[in-house]
Amino acid sequence: MLRICCLLLCMLLPCNSFAESTASNPELTSAISKLPKNSLRELPKLIETIEATESPKIKTILTSLLNGDLYYIRANKQVVRVVKNTEGLYDQWHILTDEQYPAVTKSKLKKIRTNNSIRGQIKSVLALLDLSHKDPSVRLEAVKRILDNPDKESTARLKKRLAKESDEAVTQTIQVAISVAALKFGSLEEQIAAVSVLAESLEPAANNVLSRTKESLTEKTAELAEGETLSAQEKTLQTAVNKALDKIEQKRDIYSFAENLFFGISLGSVLLLAAIGLAITFGVMGVINMAHGEMMMLGAYTTYVIQQMFPELINYSLFMAIPAAFLVSGLVGILIERGVIRYLKGRPLETLLATFGISLILQQLVRTIFSPLNRQVQAPDWMSGSLEINPIFSLTYNRLYIIIFSLAVFFALMLILKKTPLGLHVRAVAQNREMARALSIKSDWVDAITFGLGSGIAGIAGVVLSQLTNVGPNLGQSYIIDSFLVVVFGGVGNLWGTLVAAMSLGSMNKFLEPLTGSVLANIIVLVGLVLFIQKRPKGLFPQKGRSAD
Amino acid sequence: MKFKKLVAASSIIASSLVSQMAMAADTIKVGVLHSLSGTMAISETTLKDTVLMMIEEQNKAGGLLGKKLEPVVVDPASNWPLFAEKTRELLAKEKVDVIFGCWTSVSRKSALPVLEELNGLLFYPVQYEGEESSKNVFYTGAAPNQQAIPAVDYLMNDIGAERWVLAGTDYVYPRTTNKILKAYLKAKGVKEKDIMVNYTPFGHSDWQSIVADIKKFGSKGKKTAVVSTINGDANVPFYKELGNQGISADDIPVVAFSVGEEELSGFDTSPLVGHLAAWNYFQSVESDENTKFIKAWKKYIGDKKRVTNDPMEATYIGFKMWAKAVEKAGTTEVDAVSDAIIGVTVPNLTGGIAVMNANHHLSKPVLIGEIQDDGQFEVVWETPDTVIGDAWSDFLPSSKNLISDWTAPVKCGNFDVTTAKCSGQNF
Incomplete structure (x- = not known):
């Protein structure tokens, strides 16, 4: 018994001291050492391994990888974090020990490559870590990141966070995220409850998951044999989903009008x-x-x-x-x-x-x-x-x-x-x-x-x-023709006319564009203008009086 | 006696004059048909310089067939009908042996009838929409199956895109490419409602509503990707607007066919990081040939910041192939060179070997790169093997039975495999 205890102690002690001295652990070290040789296909697995080590270093490593600051030294395959300095050289630090090496030229280094899906993966991992960040805006970003594609693990974490969360906006978004997950994976009761939360949300993710539920219910109805119908609960869900989608759609229409007006x-x-x-x-x-x-x-x-x-x-x-x-x-x-x-x-x-x-x-x-x-x-x-007024x-x-x-x-x-x-x-x-x-x-x-x-x-x-x-x-x-159009349309010599003409030409163009495409929108506006000038050669606000001639 | 001397002397003078004239005619004339002014000058001037650099190198190495090469540069000024006139000038007046030139498809289509009439030889170095095969043109840029189709495959299989925005500038290359892509996507089971097509005029600068539309289209629960055939400098405000409206590459990736190193040079690419481009060459690819080429280019142009790009590689390959074919044929005569060049190989700058095929298109590797913050591309995907350029797309009903084969016994740019007939209409 004593011997076993001794053995355990022996095993633990050096490990501990090692962890303290380099703030690292062997799994992480080995995972990091694999980074230079890794192909893009194997990188996601490696990131999972790194994440699983739960070392405090994960965040620095992944952030550097995300920002493209993670390189390795060509000569010895040592992974380093780099920053370009003012002389155009690269300052470098050992990724685990933070030991600084002398600055070198770029040709001595090679970047560890990532691609879009890997960056997405890293962002999701970082989002989970950021959930307890002290800045509410960072937390909100993190929740929004998870919102797009919540899985069971992240939902569990969100639920934990919800209990502690004090910021209102973050709380709301977390609730939406949990509802998205509920509608995806939950039982029928949970789904129906989730729909009522999602109906109030303008997050694209809410709309997405609702439309997908609607589609799957429609498919289910189509697959049913003659005489069979959906269960009562499923029907409730279906009407709730349809109502929620209508509600969101209405709001979207209003905002899309506002958006066109702004454009x-x-x-x-x-x-x-x-x-x-x-x-x-x-x-x-x-x-x-x-x-x-x-x-x-x-x-x-x-x-x-x-x-x-x-x-x-x-x-x-x-x-x-x-x-x-x-x-x-x-x-x-x-x-x-x-x-x-x-x-x-x-x-x-x-x-x-x-x-x-x-x-x-x-x-x-x-x-x-x-x-x-x-x-x-x-x-x-x-x-x-951009200034975000709401998610859409x-x-x-x-x-x-x-x-x-x-x-x-x-x-x-x-x-x-x-x-x-x-x-x-x-x-x-x-x-x-x-x-x-x-x-x-x-x-x-x-x-x-x-x-x-x-x-x-x-x-x-x-x-x-x-x-x-x-x-x-x-x-x-490219602007001279437009400028002449505006001045002629507004009425030559009238500044107010120029203002009104510019704004109305701009709005006409932007309201037509979604319907007709930009090429046709330009043509329609031009033809309209020609017709208008035919009718009123002096524009919207013609000058009056003797000076007009 | 005196008279005889006079005759002898004058005959010597005459013969020396003749031989001098012969010497003057004893260069091989290389025509360069790239716009040096107007809207296309930005892109085409680079290619003119590339051809001149290749000629200089070839002359340093002793020329061709013991003769020096002599460049004849003309400026068609981004004016499409002028391309036909300048081609005629090069072939009829200057009597050039070969022409390197054109960028836009419309300029190539303009020069084509003249090339066929006067039996000239054109090397065309830019990616294009296909649906053409002339006996007088060698296409060293990518056909749609060497750029657009693999890019869509990548988005579909590796990124998981299900909804597609096909955005382009309103002219022949984007329209034909999008037609092919739409047919291809439908063949892959993509529904009509999951495809959005949008065209904008040249130099479009107000992208607000189009980007907002893309955003809306992309928020329907399925992964959305944009395939962009937007040409020229309209790309800059497009990407700026994407950045401002908060669309990042991992939400909605944009893969572009007309954005390369040259277009990105001197432009702050940090908001673009992660967006994609499909080409057959990237400057960032590491190989001995490429390093040599980049070094030679920077030295020739005298600017360390100048970049290389895909059409430059296509010009490089085309020139090398032509030179090899001339040596193989032992003459610069157009028909002999055209026959000799089939099967000629030249190492690609990115590794691997480019082969000139019987349909006057090259075998090329296809690379997909992600834009980096320094304006270069990082290759994230490449075809395992080289892809043979296909002149006639298999995905358009009008051309799926057509093949092009300029070797005996077919000798036709437009051969219908079902009816075994050659229509003779090559474009």
Whole structure:
């Protein structure tokens, strides 16, 4: 007896001390040592093995593997966690002991490969570990991860967690997850109870499991022999499921309408920004400026240059780019006005051709300076991601900010035109040039400034577009037609008309798109517009009075 | 006497002149037909440089048949009808022996009648929709069964996709490819309601509603995958929108056929990690040939950051094959080279051997890669063996009985195996 005890002690002691010294155990060490040689097919099993060791190290190992920071040293197959340092070398740490090795170049290391399904597996494992995380948002993420595909083990863990959970949102989601599992694996009573919980949830997983239950019940009915019917309980379940699905569907319809509206307004606000500068140069001054799109392009490239100049200030680059783009495009606009357009006053056809030529020159200039390839403009962190209102309705931040921003630009411009001396002069010259000159307004100077203002706003639009689309020499071309459409539709010379036109064109497009596809939606909107202009050649809000002619 | 001398002298001068002219004609002219301006310049300029690099290497190694190679570069400017004119210029005026060129299918279709009329020789290096086999064209890019079909197989078998979004740009390559894929999926038992097809114009930039639709389509309880034939720079806002709406690769993976290293270069790929692309070549594949090729390319172009991509490998293989065939035939005459090239082998850059088959298509390995955060691809799946390119898809009713075989006795690009007739209509 004593000898056995001794033996046991002997076996335990070294084990313990080993565990303390390296925070590891032999199973984990052997599993880790297998990582470099493993093929993608065998990796899931290995991850299960690692998970089963329940070592505190699991989380670091799996997170590194998930993020692609887990490498092995080519020479000795030692698994390390790496971080790229500022010199472009890789700092490395032993994955189990955290001992740091000297930094090396990438060629000395080889990444441990993962693929989508393995990353999914790792996320599920990590989700179970995160269930007791102290941050409620992490817990919520974890529950949502499990929600998609709960199995018996994870459900048991969720039930345990539910008892301790204090956060309301997490509690609700856990209940949904447990109900999803109940509907999947539970008895008929449990299923019926689960349906009532799921009917209130907008989680896609709830909808999924309900539709699947509905399908399986329908199949069951179809398989029944003549004269047989579903049991009373099954029928209750069927009606409950149908009701729940209807309820969810109704809510979904409302939200999908809201979503389309949001998309429409966001497209409208982009159109507004693109068109508003044109509304001034074309609408107020009557100059057909084909190089308007290129002013936007210059704005977008200004953003690129600013980001290149201050690479560590990406999060603030847009705030710097807005005034810079306004200045760059505005100055180029003034140059064009002074150099070309003023000599062509009253000759719209020549102006059109000349500005078209300028647009080609500007494009080629950009091609020569920046290469014909698209340039990458980074999105600041605060511009990416989305604001989740509920599981099926979320607003992307970039679009949200753009809507707010373009409205702000619009009202600022209104203010300038209505409340400042400059605005007064601009309106005076637009209405009656001769009279304005007689009142000692320098109409030439006003023309230049107005053109600069319109171009500068196009530059600001370019900053916004750099966040949405490719920054390349052809950026402007894709928006010039749309801009003209908006201005003509809204009524030349009327800023409010531009706002209404942009928003209604955007919404029309987005409501048609799910029905017809984007190609046909564009065509329908265009045909509608042509018909409208036939009927009302002066647009939605025609200018009235003598100055209109 | 004096007169005789004069005659002799002048004859010497004349003969030397003639021989000089002969020397000038004694190069092998290689036509390069890639757009160097316009929308396609982004992609095609790279291929022009690749051909020039190959010519330079070949000349360093002593040229071909004892002659130097001389490149003749023309610019069809992304203007499809101009491809026909420039082909005529290359063949009739410049009298080139071979042409490397074209990217879009519509440009190839434009050049094709001229090639057949003047009996030219074109090596076409880009993946395409198939349904074509001309005796004057060698297709070194992938046919649908070498790219699209294996990618769908991967999604179906390894990822377990059951619902499918076929999203593409609105032109001939995506439309034909999607037609083939739809027929293939249906043959595999996928129901009509589980397939969503969507087309967008070139350069589409507002992807909000389409991505929202994909999200909705994907939240019906079955694993959903997107097969993307979206072309060109419309991909950037598409992937951005996917990221912003929170669709990650493990929710709804997107497999793309037109997104490669070149398209991803200089683009922040961190939101794209895990999305897929199917190609026959990735720069990240480790092999001696590939390392050599990448090194040579970076040196030639003088930029350490430049990447290599699949159409470049196709150009490389096509050029090497042509050179081998010329040596085998002992002439650059088109018919002789066309006969000699069948069966010629060249090592792939990714390992294995590429063979030119009787249907003017190559045998290629198919690789599926996942996008990494450095803009490169990590291979997650590959076909165990090389796949023979199939000119006529087996999954379309109109072409399932057709084969292409340019060797005797069939000698036909469009041979109906059931009626044993050759329609002669090769495209």
